[in-house]
Amino acid sequence: MTAHTDPLDVCDYEDLITAYRAMSDTTDRKAADMPSQSIDSAILFAASANSRRRRLRSMRYAAVAAAAACVGSVALISHHLPFTRMPESLPQKTVTRVDASDPTRVRPGYDVTNRPVSSARTSNGAPGLSNLVLNAKPAPGAEVQMGSVVIMRASENHAEVQQHTGIDLNEPGALDRLARDNPDHYAKIRRILAEVDEIPEQSVGRWMKAQFNATDITYSPILFTSNPPQKKLSFTLEATHYEALIFLTQDGAQLLPSRPRVP
Amino acid sequence: MNATVAPILDQLPAETPQTPTPELRGAPAGNAMDALCDEELLRRYSDVDDQLAFRALYIRYRIRLHRFIRRLSCDSHEAEEVFQETWLAVIRGKETNSPVARFRAYVFAIAHRRLADRWRRRKRLGSLQPCDPDEVADELTVAPDEWTQHAQLQGALMNALANVPVPQREVFLMKAEADLSLEEIAKIMGITHEAAKSRLRYALVRLRAALRTWK
Numbered sequence: 376m377t378a379h380t381d382p383l384d385v386c387d388y389e390d391l392i393t394a395y396r397a398m399s400d401t402t403d404r405k406a407a408d409m410p411s412q413s414i415d416s417a418i419l420f421a422a423s424a425n426s427r428r429r430r431l432r433s434m435r436y437a438a439v440a441a442a443a444a445c446v447g448s449v450a451l452i453s454h455h456l457p458f459t460r461m462p463e464s465l466p467q468k469t470v471t472r473v474d475a476s477d478p479t480r481v482r483p484g485y486d487v488t489n490r491p492v493s494s495a496r497t498s499n500g501a502p503g504l505s506n507l508v509l510n511a512k513p514a515p516g517a518e519v520q521m522g523s524v525v526i527m528r529a530s531e532n533h534a535e536v537q538q539h540t541g542i543d544l545n546e547p548g549a550l551d552r553l554a555r556d557n558p559d560h561y562a563k564i565r566r567i568l569a570e571v572d573e574i575p576e577q578s579v580g581r582w583m584k585a586q587f588n589a590t591d592i593t594y595s596p597i598l599f600t601s602n603p604p605q606k607k608l609s610f611t612l613e614a615t616h617y618e619a620l621i622f623l624t625q626d627g628a629q630l631l632p633s634r635p636r637v638p
Numbered sequence: 639m640n641a642t643v644a645p646i647l648d649q650l651p652a653e654t655p656q657t658p659t660p661e662l663r664g665a666p667a668g669n670a671m672d673a674l675c676d677e678e679l680l681r682r683y684s685d686v687d688d689q690l691a692f693r694a695l696y697i698r699y700r701i702r703l704h705r706f707i708r709r710l711s712c713d714s715h716e717a718e719e720v721f722q723e724t725w726l727a728v729i730r731g732k733e734t735n736s737p738v739a740r741f742r743a744y745v746f747a748i749a750h751r752r753l754a755d756r757w758r759r760r761k762r763l764g765s766l767q768p769c770d771p772d773e774v775a776d777e778l779t780v781a782p783d784e785w786t787q788h789a790q791l792q793g794a795l796m797n798a799l800a801n802v803p804v805p806q807r808e809v810f811l812m813k814a815e816a817d818l819s820l821e822e823i824a825k826i827m828g829i830t831h832e833a834a835k836s837r838l839r840y841a842l843v844r845l846r847a848a849l850r851t852w853k
Contacts, residue, residue: 388838388842391842391845391846392810392813392814394795395795395799395814396814398791398792398795399705399815408701408704408705408708409700409701409704410700410701410704410718410721411718414718414721414722415696415700417722418696418722418725418726418729419689419692419693419696421725421726421729422683422689422692422693422696422729423689425729425730426687426689429687430687572759573759575719576719577719
């Protein structure tokens with residue numbers, strides 16, 4: 376055998392890799408290694424749905440920005456004109472992530488055609504992608520509404536903003552306030568954070584509903600190439616909505632440090 | 639190079655990005671997208687939401703990626719979940735508009751991270767074992783083109799691969815399925831070039847030793 380300085384630089388292993396590829400490309404092997412048709416369809420659908428959501432979100436953001444500019448202009452004019460009342464505030468709309476009366480919202484547990492999503496696996500044993508796709512992003516309308524509320528009510532105090540946008544658990548001191556004001560919710564949330572990473576992603580909604588009677592649940596990754604992986608968790612306990620950005624570690628889910636809130 | 643291997647390599651079709659693989663049911667044959675490189679397809683999908691470009695990209699990598707994930711997963715259900723998460727990450731990742739140097743390395747890197755998340759939860763990574771030079775088998779006397787005729791040999795290779803520890807198996811599969819360089823593999827896995835080379839060498843030694851009976 377010829378001596379080589381580095382065996383991997385020579386094609387001593389090419390025969391193995393070539394044989395593996397040749398074997399993998401046989402008809403029988405390829406059929407066994409192919410993803411199921413339902414998965415193909417779901418992924419292609421997710422690609423097109425994401426594009427539609429992007430376009431719709433861009434349009435809504437543009438509309439909100441234009442409305443905010445109008446409000447600002449009116450306020451500026453009114454400020455300089457004496458004896459001018461401020462225009463009536465724009466209709467206040469309570470932000471809810473789920474609005475049963477709005478047919479354009481995608482409700483958790485339902486597909487885009489408002490049909491219940493079956494939690495059972497597909498016929499070939501593959502898990503359904505519908506829940507994964509639904510939970511991958513919250514309803515775009517809700518995001519825009521939250522943004523618009525913050526813009527229009529920027530002068531309001533922090534508590535009122537939180538009342539409309541839910542409690543951000545990443546806020547400094549949020550958990551301490553919760554422990555003081557609502558020990559029951561605090562205990563539930565601590566348990567959720569301790570156990571959520573052990574639950575399969577598509578089962579988190581059912582688990583939280585069964586264990587904690589939570590509603591309006593969203594659990595989705597927000598940065599897919601991050602390490603450790605980051606996830607967005609939001610849910611409602613009784614009448615209070617909570618949101619949290621978490622990252623998964625060996626010790627369980629941890630709350631991300633909060634970013635300074637933009638005034 | 640082995641005299642029996644060289645002519646086989648010439649005969650096997652090169653698996654290049656331009657090779658059309660229209661296994662996807664209903665996919666039109668001779669699609670113009672097949673002539674574009676991966677990065678161009680990704681750019682079209684990211685910039686102008688070209689669904690045909692994404693479809694072409696998906697068709698090109700779905701089998702290899704699924705096979706890669708399947709070989710590293712504990713069961714088919716986990717493999718399908720990781721597969722879906724990987725492609726969803728590609729779909730969502732286009733919104734960040736971050737440049738992708740090479741799509742093949744990008745998508746397999748995402749798959750690696752998804753698998754690593756699973757492994758981290760289950761702590762399934764095996765410990766590295768030192769390579770025993772005495773385990774190096776003689777060169778295979780069965781030519782690669784004859785492998786397909788031996789179903790038992792295929793099964794033996796798969797069994798041998800399944801018995802290779804996960805870190806080494808992953809390096810072998812990245813080389814065999816994705817045809818990534820050792821530099822790219824090392825970067826994806828967060829290890830040094832030498833460590834990647836060592837893992838690949840270990841995997842090959844283990845496979846050769848396991849297939850020694852097929853001499």
